[in-house]
Amino acid sequence: MSAQPLSSNDNDAPITPITPKEGAPASTRKLPPPEKPSDVRRRSHVILSFWLIVLILGLPIWWKTTTIYRADLPLQEMLEWADGKACRPVFPLRISIQATSLQDQEAQNLLRLTQHALDDLNDFAGHHLRLQLGDEKLDSADNGSALIIRLTPGEGTTATLDPYEPILDITYPPNTIPSPTASSSPLATYIASQLRTTFAEEQATISYLLSTNSMPSEHRPLGLSPETTESLAKRTTRSLKYAPTYHLTFSLFTSGPLPSSWNIEGAIDEYMKPVLEVLSPIHNFTIDTQVQLYASPGVQNQILNKEDLSSFINAAEWPLSPSIGGAPTINFIVFIGNQTIANPSQDSPTSQSWLIPQWGTVYLLSLPDDTTHVAAATLKQPLLTFTSHLLSLTGTPESGSLPLRLSTLARIRSADLLLRASSTLGSLARLAMALPSISIPSSVADGVTKTMSHLRLACDNLGGTEGLAHARIAEAEAERAFFEKSMVGQLYFPDEHKIAVYLPLLGPVAVPLVMGLINEIKAWRKRRRERAEKGAEKKEQ
Amino acid sequence: MRQLFSFVLLSLVSLSSFFVSASAAAADYHEQLVLRPLPLSALLASFNFRSNTSLSEFEAHNFRFFPRSLGQILQHAGTQELHLRFSLGRWDSESWGARPWDGAREGGTGVELWAWLQAATDEEADHKWLTLTNALSGLFCASLNFIDGTRTTRPVMSFQPEGDHLNTTAVDTHLLYGVLPHEVVCTENLTPFLKLLPCKGKAGIATLLDGHKLFDASWQSMAIDVRPICPAGGECVLQIELTIDMVLDIDRSKRPRDNPIPRPPPGHELPCNTSKPYHSHDTCFPTDHQANQDWTLSQIFGRTMKGTCPLTDPTVPPVCLQVPNSRSVYHSDGVLEKKNLDRVSRCFEIKPDVNFEIVLPTPDDESAVLVKPETPLLYAERSFTGHGQERGGVQTILRNPSPDTEVEFIYMESLPWFMRVYLHTMSARLQGQSAKDDALIKEVYYRPAVDRARGTQLEVRMRVPPASTVFLTYDFEKSILRYTEYPPDANRGFDVAAAVITILSPAAYNLRTTSLLCSLPTPDFSMPYNVIIFTSTAIALAFGGMFNILVRRFVAADEGPEVGLAVLKKRIKERVGALVEKIKKDKGQKIPYEARNKSGKANDSGVETEVIKE
Structure with missing residues (x-):
């Protein structure tokens, strides 16, 4: 301070010495010499530059190094998907009518009337049946129609579903063809009601799926009876989550040392392969088999009650580990033993097998004690049971002909996947909003973008195979984004922890800085006031 | 002894290969237990289980004797040959001699794993290795997933494949070796091991395996070896061999399980070496080695053996005992004893459904109690x-x-x-x-x-x-x-x-x-906080000093504001006085809250003015 050369040629008015305030004790102390204005200015600069460094350099660096990366998520859109506002699932089903014996005009008329009848019957907008006149040469695969109605003149009005093709054969007496002016016709009503019966299960399943998800009420179909809902709920919980590939494990368990081999390969080829091939457009299957001896069941009773069935599988000892490839495993177990299942209704024959929801099937096979090898023919009944249970485990509908059931399965699965992916998106959005300290890496944002684009595509192509493929991708991406490891893997820092780290440094540093600033502001205000007073005095003079 | 072991091994190999070539379905599985008393009242029990499956069946995922859980892992990780070891304890070669199986079926303490993987590149091999270790970790309830890059090596000279790798080149086969010395092997590793056996622990020699006895052993090693074997002219088979070797302390095993605490025997029961010159009624030099060589199977393993596994090859005797032929051994009914030509071993053929038990009484001839252990090579x-x-x-x-x-x-x-x-x-x-x-x-x-x-x-x-x-x-x-x-x-x-x-x-x-x-230099683990606090204090001190020097004004001592205890006292007195006065005022007349507050504030600022700027 004394190093400062005395600036005598300072033209500023010398600062008046600090006058003691009123009420202060009359001081006998000397007053410090007046401070030079350059010193005052320099002090202000020092304080100002410290604060500038803190604000311009320190704060941004602190912010940059401690901030958690959160990629931008389209939260609003994600919630819209979850609420069902973004997509209104509509399954337009085209149905061709082949009526070669009818005139074109008559056929058009019948079609119009049937469509009217259908529209009157239908109460659910999401599931729409649209009729069209089909060319005989085209079959269902070519023109994309879900069902072909083949009208042939006959004795009475009958309807039969073709068991191998998606064709509904309807015969009609020739006199029931509606006249061009008729506004209603018994034949049209009959066709409409037949169609409705055929698709009743699919409609019920899809409306059940929609109702269990958070769809807005205007899209929600009404009129599902409690019994239907219950049976649908049962069936949905029974079926496995959709996966492109399922792993089938066939196990032979026996409580003793025999039999120790079985011709399972031959039996599968003969009794199960045909169905697996039919299912191949929707699912792939991998198969393995094993023989396990000395496997005692979890229940030792001779007659198995309903309660025993759930504990029959000895999970602790039986090596039924799921496959490690990522595909869900369906277990089919043949247990060699003469146990029987107690049937609540005594009149029906005792059953041999039971289905474990989302897991597989157990079949009790009783064999003579000295059997060492189980032949393929012996395995026929078990494998046929497994096949039918496989269909219900994959969620295939129960009624209708097989091709219709499979095409329905594809539609139900795409709706299911679509809803699942949407609800995953919603959960992710809610999670991101609920936890502000969770990091959101860019891969999650990518996943969300991909999910939404595929969801959009799936929504536009619902009912077709393309829709299923897109829904599958969307669901996989959504799951991947939701279960991103780096989101949950971050360390948890409690607030006490942060205080313990920050306070020892920031406390002692901040106190002089803040006090310096406060004093400086006070001194500056005082100087201003004094200057103003002096100015007033000068004016008075 | 080693020759004997290799003889047994050779005969087994030749037998199995014979059966493989003769009829693929007849004998794809066999098991054998070899018991060998060792000096210092120890007993070596070697369990060996071996099963074959043809490669075509394996690739078609049809598992019969080969465990499905392990087969899936091997297929998923592209493993051609696998060796897994769980070991505990130390083989005392000074007194026990050469190791069983010539040391080929044992590992170091902890878990050891080496495998030949099929992969085009090193990265792919690493990836498959990761899959393999993680899957095995789940299967065997061991921390094998901690075998990461730091614990994995690629041995160049040490390990040689045991199987026949026909249609693979050396380029795409990678040998990786990982070891976890810290892993403690225990019962949770034995249970999945037993599940891999076709007869589980329910029949045959595996009924003797009990976690309490196995992990009480002085030394034990569990081994799993999977290798492809291609006999000349025959179909290739994949062989899985499960081996458990353990050295049991006969003294300790004979303790009743409900009273396992060792207690000193009373003086008259102490086995003393009477040949010592100082032996008397109150001085005892304990006898070594030859003592306690009488035992029964159920004493040692806590249970008898329950029949034989019906799948096993009937030509291989399930239990063999290596004691000199002159020693008498009693066994239960339904068992056929066959002394081998080498004069130091005998085998027992057991009918199925017979509870097998052998009794070794206290030997009469002290010189022919044990087969002398063979000196190891190194x-x-x-x-x-x-x-x-x-x-x-x-x-x-x-x-x-x-x-x-x-x-x-x-x-x-x-x-x-x-x-x-x-x-x-x-x-x-x-x-x-x-x-x-x-x-x-x-x-x-x-x-x-x-x-x-x-x-x-x-x-x-x-x-x-x-x-x-x-x-x-x-x-x-x-x-x-x-x-x-x-x-x-x-x-x-x-x-x-x-x-x-x-x-x-x-x-x-x-x-x-x-x-x-x-032991590595280990810090005090409160160190980071100490460091934070020390450095922060130092920085704060330096900063505070520098900052004050820069912004404060220095004046002579008598020119500055008054400081000291007297000033502080006076100030506190003033404040207390003001407060008391205010309370009196409040009591005397009801002042609205705001006004009171204002007056308080005014008072405050009045005092504040005395805090003179430094």
């Missing part, structure tokens, strides 16, 4: 040298007991990265000589460690002349780990895996040293 001992927390050394003492044969072997170490080996200090010298002898080391393969990425791999091909002892030594530096790299029990030390010694000549033989415990 003795090896490894220990740490040096002191302090910064540097250390490793010394391995290798002793060749043979009077006339030189032993050549490969010594392999896979050391953790935090032991930084100084390779230039590695030297081998003969006992009795101070200078190092370069002729002892023939070849060295060394792959240095990379911090936090991979460990040191050291393979040394060396020889030990007949009847001599070689000291192999090297020094290393201990590195300081990062705060988060220390395990919770850091002061216990860090396990260093056993060294693997593969003897090339005169015969194939394997042995492993014990694992070591390396």
Whole structure:
């Protein structure tokens, strides 16, 4: 301070010495010499530059190094998907009518009337049946129609579903063809009601799926009876989550040392392969088999009650580990033993097998004690049971002909996947909003973008195979984004922890800085006031 | 003894190969238990289970004798040959002699895994290795998933494939070796092991396996070996061999399970060596070795053996006992005893559904109680040298007991990265000589460690002349780990895996040293907070001083504001007085709240003015 050369040629008015305030004790102390204005200015600069460094350099660096990366998520859109506002699932089903014996005009008329009848019957907008006149040469695969109605003149009005093709054969007496002016016709009503019966299960399943998800009420179909809902709920919980590939494990368990081999390969080829091939457009299957001896069941009773069935599988000892490839495993177990299942209704024959929801099937096979090898023919009944249970485990509908059931399965699965992916998106959005300290890496944002684009595509192509493929991708991406490891893997820092780290440094540093600033502001205000007073005095003079 | 073992092994191999070529379905499984009493009242029990499956069945995922759970893992990870070891304890070769199976079915303490994987590139092999270790970890309830890059090496000289790899080239087959010395093997590893057997633990020799006895053993090793075998002219088979070797302490095993605490026997029951000159009624020199050689199977294993596994090859006797033929052994009914021609072993053929029990009474002839243990080809001992927390050394003492044969072997170490080996200090010298002898080391393969990425791999091909002892030594530096790299029990030390010694000549033989415990410099774990607080205080002091010098005005002592105790007292008095006055005022007349507040404020500012700016 004394190093400062005395600036005598300072033209500023010398600062008046600090006058003691009123009420202060009359001081006998000397007053410090007046401070030079350059010193005052320099002090202000020092304080100002410290604060500038803190604000311009320190704060941004602190912010940059401690901030958690959160990629931008389209939260609003994600919630819209979850609420069902973004997509209104509509399954337009085209149905061709082949009526070669009818005139074109008559056929058009019948079609119009049937469509009217259908529209009157239908109460659910999401599931729409649209009729069209089909060319005989085209079959269902070519023109994309879900069902072909083949009208042939006959004795009475009958309807039969073709068991191998998606064709509904309807015969009609020739006199029931509606006249061009008729506004209603018994034949049209009959066709409409037949169609409705055929698709009743699919409609019920899809409306059940929609109702269990958070769809807005205007899209929600009404009129599902409690019994239907219950049976649908049962069936949905029974079926496995959709996966492109399922792993089938066939196990032979026996409580003793025999039999120790079985011709399972031959039996599968003969009794199960045909169905697996039919299912191949929707699912792939991998198969393995094993023989396990000395496997005692979890229940030792001779007659198995309903309660025993759930504990029959000895999970602790039986090596039924799921496959490690990522595909869900369906277990089919043949247990060699003469146990029987107690049937609540005594009149029906005792059953041999039971289905474990989302897991597989157990079949009790009783064999003579000295059997060492189980032949393929012996395995026929078990494998046929497994096949039918496989269909219900994959969620295939129960009624209708097989091709219709499979095409329905594809539609139900795409709706299911679509809803699942949407609800995953919603959960992710809610999670991101609920936890502000969770990091959101860019891969999650990518996943969300991909999910939404595929969801959009799936929504536009619902009912077709393309829709299923897109829904599958969307669901996989959504799951991947939701279960991103780096989101949950971050360390948890409690607030006490942060205080313990920050306070020892920031406390002692901040106190002089803040006090310096406060004093400086006070001194500056005082100087201003004094200057103003002096100015007033000068004016008075 | 080793010849005997190899004889048994050979006969088994020839038998099995015969059956494979004769009829694929007849005998794809067999099991055998070999019991061999050892000196110092120990008993070696070797369980061996072997099953075959044809490669075509394996690839079609049809599992019969081969466990499905393991088969899936092998297929998923592209594994061609797999060796997994769970070991505990130390084989006392000084008194027990050569190791069972010539040391081929044992590992170092903890878990050891090596496998030949089929992969086009090293990265792919690493990826498959990761899959394999993680899957095996789940299957065997072991921490195998901790075998990461730092614990994995690719041995160059030490391991050779046991199976026949026909249609694969050396380029796309990768050998990876991982070891977890810290893993404690226990019952949870035995249960999945038993599940892999076709007869589980329900019939045959596996009924004797009990976790209480197995893990009470002085030494035990569980091994799983999977290898493809291609007999000449026959179809290739995949063979899985499960082996459990354990050395039981007969004394300890005979203790009742409900009263396992050892108590000193009363004086008159002590087995004393009466040949000592000082033996008297109050002085006892305990007898060694020959004592306690009477036992029964149910005493040793806690239960009798329940029949035979019906799947097993009937031509292989399920139980063999290696005691001199002159010794009498009693057995239960329905058992056929067959003494072998070598005069030191006998086998028992057991009917199915017969509870098998053997009784070895106290021998009459003291000289023919045991088969004399065979001298191993090499003795090896490894220990740490040096002191302090910064540097250390490793010394391995290798002793060749043979009077006339030189032993050549490969010594392999896979050391953790935090032991930084100084390779230039590695030297081998003969006992009795101070200078190092370069002729002892023939070849060295060394792959240095990379911090936090991979460990040191050291393979040394060396020889030990007949009847001599070689000291192999090297020094290393201990590195300081990062705060988060220390395990919770850091002061216990860090396990260093056993060294693997593969003897090339005169015969194939394997042995492993014990694992070591390396203590690293371990910090006080409240250190980070201490550091934060110390540095923060220093910075705050420096900053505060500098800042004050820059912004304060310095005046003479009598020019500044008054400071001291008197000033403080006066100020406090003033404040208290003002407060008391205010309260009196409040009581006297009801002043609205705001006004009171204002007056308070005014009062406050009045006092504030006395705090003179410095």
